[in-house]
Amino acid sequence: QKEVEQDPGPLSVPEGAIVSLNCTYSNSAFQYFMWYRQYSRKGPELLMYTYSSGNKEDGRFTAQVDKSSKYISLFIRDSQPSDSATYLCAMSGGGFQKLVFGTGTRLLVSP
Amino acid sequence: DTGVSQNPRHKITKRGQNVTFRCDPISEHNRLYWYRQTLGQGPEFLTYFQNEAQLEKSRLLSDRFSAERPKGSFSTLEIQRTEQGDSAMYLCASSFGAGGARDKNIQYFGAGTRLSVL
Numbered sequence: 200q201k202e203v204e205q206d207p208g209p210l211s212v213p214e215g216a217i218v219s220l221n222c223t224y225s226n227s228a229f230q231y232f233m234w235y236r237q238y239s240r241k242g243p244e245l246l247m248y249t250y251s252s253g254n255k256e257d258g259r260f261t262a263q264v265d266k267s268s269k270y271i272s273l274f275i276r277d278s279q280p281s282d283s284a285t286y287l288c289a290m291s292g293g294g295f296q297k298l299v300f301g302t303g304t305r306l307l308v309s310p
Numbered sequence: 311d312t313g314v315s316q317n318p319r320h321k322i323t324k325r326g327q328n329v330t331f332r333c334d335p336i337s338e339h340n341r342l343y344w345y346r347q348t349l350g351q352g353p354e355f356l357t358y359f360q361n362e363a364q365l366e367k368s369r370l371l372s373d374r375f376s377a378e379r380p381k382g383s384f385s386t387l388e389i390q391r392t393e394q395g396d397s398a399m400y401l402c403a404s405s406f407g408a409g410g411a412r413d414k415n416i417q418y419f420g421a422g423t424r425l426s427v428l
């Protein structure tokens with residue numbers, strides 16, 4: 200079993216839809232939770248990070264962490280075709296050294 | 311500051327050849343990380359440096375792989391006697407490092423070097 204599980208998709212939605220992306224994990228030592236966006240043949244771009252449990256909002260993006268369930272989510276409101284990309288969740292322990300990534304979910308937003 | 315820079319962007323080589331990649335981190339970032347990403351997978355950790363010291367290596371980093379960070383600035387990743395299974399995107403990331411505000415531990419990635427072994 201992988202430490203971080205993420206549905207690879209693809210997830211197809213119409214423009215303007217609310218998108219929900221999720222990851223589950225097994226390592227209770229994880230304390231930092233991040234979402235990266237990766238366009239084809241590019242490096243990952245940091246979208247949001249959260250320390251421990253709770254919610255964090257930044258514009259159209261909301262990240263949620265539920266440590267009791269070992270479950271994290273990223274919500275995208277008013278999705279745009281430019282949001283079409285692969286979304287990677289990543290996690291790290293308190294020492295904040297190596298990141299452990301999910302496989303990534305490919306999102307397709309159609310006009 | 312232009313972010314993490316990686317060169318070359320794409321490398322095509324024949325099996326058995328040696329290749330070397332370079333990473334220039336964000337200036338003043340004292341931690342530097344290497345990851346490998348294959349098609350349809352998330353990046354996998356290879357190794358990281360705190361300044362010039364290599365502090366952790368993954369079991370993925372076989373003895374054909376070596377990484378250096380002389381003087382704690384740029385880093386190189388060398389693969390000797392390349393194999394077709396080495397074909398992947400090699401990503402470099404940097405962070406300010408431990409201590410201080412939590413956001414100083416966030417890792418920022420370069421565009422990657424795509425290796426194709428024929």
